[in-house]
Amino acid sequence: MLIYNVTTNVEEDVHDEWVEWMKNIHIPAMSQTGKFKKATMSRVDVVESMGGITYSVQYRVEDKATLERYFEEDFEQMKKQTKLFEGKFVSFRTEMEIVHEQ
Template identity: 60%
Template sequence: MYIYNVTINIENSVHDTWLDWMKAEHIPAMLATRKFTKALMTKVQIEEEMGGTTYSVQYHTDSKATLEKYYKEDADKLRAQGKAFEGKFVAFRTELEVIYEQ
């Protein structure tokens, strides 16, 4: 299993609107690609010097190949849907391979 992790720091000025959008639109759209089996959104409990609020969203997928298919077929379109928040957030993405789960 793979996890596609997106860590986002969102400015307080758009926080509530962004959070509603993530829960009602973006995360459901990610799952609608059928490339991810579940999503987990968590709030990072460390305050950043830059301000804002930081979240980690973990999208679970079955393989690296499926994740690559997401990049090729869906990533650009789904990232573009966040244009309303452009300049109000910073994000970085990581890929995690699950080695062991109990």
């Protein structure tokens, strides 16, 4: 099992709209690709603030092959959705392998 993590810092002037868009539009669209088993959105408690508000969305995916299919088949379309907030956020992505859960 892998986690595809997207950490985003969003400007405060669009924060509320962005959060609602993530919960009601973007995360459901990611789920509808059929590639992800679960998505968890968390607010990040940042020690050194750079301004804005930071969130992490962790998408659980079965294996690397499925994640690669997401990048080949769906990534560009999902990225286009973010144009609504262009210039108002910064994101970075991380792939993590789950090695143990209890």
